[in-house]
Amino acid sequence: MKAGTAGTAGRWGSTLDSVVVYAQGALCRRLAGGSVPPDGRVRVTGLPRSLDPGSLRVRVLGAPGVRVTEARVDVEAEPLGAGDPDAARREVERLRDVYAQAEARRDRQLSLIAEVGALRPVPPARERDDPRHRRTPVDAWLELTDFVEERLTGLHTRLAELEEAVRDAEHALEVALDRQARASTDVPEAHVETTVCALLTLDGTAEGDVEVEVEYGVPGAVWVPTYRLTHRQGDGSGRLVLRASVAQRTGEDWTGVRLALATADLRRRTDLPRLHSVRIGRRQAAPAPPGWREPPAGLADLFSGFDAAGPSPAPARSGAAGAVAVGGAAPTPVAHAPVAPAPAAPPPPPAPQGFGGPPGALPVPGAAYGAPMPALSQPSGPQPPGGRPGARARTRGRAESGAEGSGMERAAAPVPPPVPGPPQPSGAELDYAALVLSGPEEPGGRRGRLFPDASFDPVAAEYRRRAEAVASLPLPGHAVRPRRSAGSFDHRFDADARADIPSDGTWHTVTVGEIPVGLRTEYLCVPSVEQTVYATLVLSNATDQALLAGPVEVTVDDDFLLTTALPTLAPGGVRRVGLGPAEDIRVTRRTHLRESTSGLRNTTTVLDHRVHVELANRLARPVTVEVRERVPVTSDADVRIEERADWTTPEASEGPDRHAPGTRVWRRELAAGATTALEGGYEIRIPTGKALVGGNRRS
Template sequence: MESGEAQRWASSLDAVVVYAQGALCTRVARGTVPADGRVRVTGLPRSMDPGSLRAKVVGDHGVRVTEVRAEVDAELPGTDSAVSLRHEMERLRDACAAAQGRRDRQSGLISEVTALRPVPPTRKREDPPRRTPADAWLRLAEFVDERLRGLHLRLVELEEELRRVEHELSIATDRWVRASTDVQSERVATTVVAVLTLVGTGTGTGTGTGTVEVELEYGVPGAVWVPAYRLTHRQGDDSGTLVLRASIAQRTGEDWAGVRIGLATADLRRRTDLPSLRSIRIGRRQPAPAPSGWREPPVGLADLFSGYDAAGPRPVSTAVPVPVAAAGPVPMPPVQQGYGTPAAPAPAPFAPAPASPGYSMPPAMSGPVPPPPPAPQGSGLPPVAPAEPTGFAGAVPAAFGTAVAAPAAPRTPSGRPSGGAGPAARRGAAPAAMAPEAAVRAGPPPSPPVAVGPPQPSGAELDYAALVLSGAEENAGRRGRLFPHTPYDAVADEYRRRADAVAALPLPGHAVRPRESAGSFDHRYDAVARADIPSDGTWHTVTVTDIPVGLRTEYLCVPSVEQTVYATLVLSNATDQALLAGPVEVTSDDDFLTTAALPTLAPGGVRRMGLGPAEGIRVTRRTNLRESTSGLRNNTTVLAHQVHVELANRLAHAVAVEVHEQVPVTTEPDVRIEERADWTGPEQDSGPDRHAPGTRVWRVDLPAGGSATLDGGYDIRLPATKALVGGNRRS
């Protein structure tokens, strides 16, 4: 049965795993297995990577998939296409222009009626004064007022209609501009189908097993995602809820409607093959060894297709028989072409030349071509000499198989050459004016160059993931061997290029791409509910899951730099998954606080996240410097620094405040720093929380409405002959 006659199964998208760039889609198709086991599953996108197509049977139905390949079909597009959206936009544009024209004409009528006013006749110098017709003027004013009232009412209706049409036009234009790439714009749409071959695990083809469910998995480009969060906590609680959300944008060519969403930080296009490690040798130069992964084809590879050749070609329409030489020269397998082609390949049976239209190749013609018949009597042409195995023009070299004599050129019933043979066929036979001895002396044509030494396959021939096994329908030099795969559809490259444009979308605020924040590890997050994401190339936010985190509110200030207290949240991740960097909306006691940037939080890690200034806590810092001398001869200068910090809590709850101060450090052996305070060093002094050298911390617990005073200081002792850079008297 031909593939076009196979049974068609409709499929629906069930699950999508979005990677850092690209996605892995899973489709489900159900149906009854036909007698021949051939099924065509429809609904695959045009941007699909054909090398990633996989298929399997779900459940134990006594059926398994033995073959799957992708093909392109043509079909008529549906009614909801980009063409209909464009027609609707053009219709509304014409309606908007008509409404605007009616509004302009109404405005012109109002202007004309407004310009109506009484014009008295021209008075001559000798005429006496005339009485003004006040009644006529009043009647004209009443007419103008009544006429303008009706015109203005009509103008209001026309302006309302114009606003309505303009609104509909803007919606139609936006729908057309942001139309999903899943909608085909061509009159004849092309779709990708998966051709499956199902066979039973026991005897037979597996028919009669009822409804069978098949899962198709394939990769598509044009999908990206970035994490986002929403944090909710209560004042005084040591825990909170972090809702993981994802901003997803996809332009894969198919709408994701009601699918299970998975998010992964891995790179879908990253190669997983092992690198080639080459040794470095010191000494005399040696020839490069042959690649270890390359193997010559086994002996007798061509014998595998002897039954295929014995069956003969497909039947074609019969016509006047034409000699074999008229179809062109004898095809010769290439040398050193493709993966696995040795320098001296094994003998292969003769592959007959492709038959010309109207000629049917005999089924049993798999060996040498028989010698041509003798010339007719009375034709005046000398008889053609018998063909020698290896000594005449047109013979196939022995390196490619058994030498076969090239047949003579076709002749007309009168005995003259017909001229229907191609140039190669005319070169294979001796001209009519040439003696038979000359035909024998003509040596074989130059053979293709044969590689000497170990084979040197190219990099494409060693890319095992991209190699495809050629089938029996290929020519004798390719079938049964591995060759680099070429794209099955050149138009699909354009679809993939358009899909990859989604990677250039500007990121939302504080967003970080997963590969940048995940580091050396990969993580996966599965959404708890199904979601809808259209293929429009814009960001769509979906809720993934809730993550319990530990929270602690702390306040931080560095009064030596800025006398402002900042609120911070200390997050602790007690789960086994990392929290990637991204924007987080913080809500405290049902009040929205701010949108901050959440740093990457590894499992078990603790990080601090800033929330902005805390207006309810005040801090004041004062310093005092006292310079003196000490020593036996007053040879030491003592700079005594005193620091006074005051804190006041105006909030309705108790707070914990960290006050950071800076103590100078020195590398001079004759300069000493003596501290006089109860501060301590920072707890974390590594990674992103690394502090500057000399940082000191005060930790103070302030009750609601309370205050605290912190006093500290340090002495700088240096020789009297030296001074600090910038002067000794500094704050």
């Protein structure tokens, strides 16, 4: 990826139309259009600096006769025009100076207070040969004390003003630093604006303008679901509004975009596993890899003229002896030693060549988005000293220069021995758009062959590193990452309206849409644990999409009640959401135990437990109350438990609503202002020689 210029390519401006935010990262789609120039080369501007070059995809909209034959990323650098992009930084620097000056004035005032506070009366020295001390007037001592007190009072008053000024300056500096940290990364930080473009080559004819869609992936975008639930007591339905807290630091502001949220992992691999056969018998030759082609015959003869001409002269350097004459004299010729030819070595197996592949082929199918390119395969040969070839030409025929090291050093580079078997090209070597033609100054095993461009853009890497830091943002209360709550399935939610999300790396809440849910209010109590009735909302998901876990703001009868956690609710699932204690429904529980013996010889101990529960409804509407009790369970064949109550055994369930063994349930409908009493009990019959753990009288 090189910095380019406009050249003869047409420039099309682009507009961000839609964004799909995944669990981490996003796919952005831009629309651009215009007239196609005669050479078919178009430059689409407006792309962010943090985009992944391997994720660029382009397609033509509404023009069947036009197709995209090449698409690659290019970078331009231009000086900024009017405006001050670093105004926030300048304000921070100015406030730092103000804060430092305020601290300096405060420190000077403290030093003055210390000097004045150190004033002490000193008695006069005695004269020589006079054994008596000289007396000091008391008025002088008192005048000095009054002076110090008056001076310290004024200094401390001024110190209070200076400390207040220091606090104000510190607060202003903190506000400016916070504003600078939250500033949108869409604004460049320097006076040079770096513009990322998509260079397209269009083939075909079309009447009028052509519109294209540019898709690319960017890191630095995360989201978590949130909800707002509105319910009216007595109704069997409610309004559940799905919202999303989205944070992005991709380097471009999303203004008026169609937003979609997905739980899938944008970086996961999608290639399928391949099962190789196990062959018994004669060894078969491995098939040639796809996209590979034998190099043309006589490739080494193409560079015979270059070798006969000898090495190119070294560039003249200012100040070097014999390089440039002083005072207009003729330059002194510099002698060059002949370069010894490289030792003969068997050529390595041919590296993968993109001669038969399309010029705009995509990376290897199934590669993970944002995953690093695999290392070059062994048959590709070593990289030259310096890491970059000297004279190269891209597949489109443009020559490039910039060698590091002399031709003599390159000719002396060792060539590894060939590896038996067919070549094994990597995914980077099958990316035809990134292949570079090695020049004649390369070692013998690389000359005239295609290899991946190993150039590295540190600026783009820094942009992507800062963008990915948004994944470490602290989550809002009760929020859960979508990949954790979605489980093994992936879901997508499309927002009903367009949204604006600046690139500042902070959470922004957007409304996605309304989800119809079934709601009913039920009251639950477990009086054996706590004699309090709790209000709950039973949610049923009748849609074909799951409701992911997240915080939900509950509003009942237009009054905000609380914010609680909503568990993941699968399609068709039912979950209970707690709303807190219901003070208008009272419950009271009393127990009674009677112990006796039975049997011919009183060999069986009978423990008769009685449970009495009273419910009182003080609401102005009927309610449904579920009372949960427990019955002992045993695995001992000598112990029998007989129940005497009209309670029921709850159905087996999983998750948070799973009931413990021995749970029994009463469900009662209470009218407004009504009361009811529930009677239950059970008998435990155990042999006389046995006893319950903790005593037989334990309830």
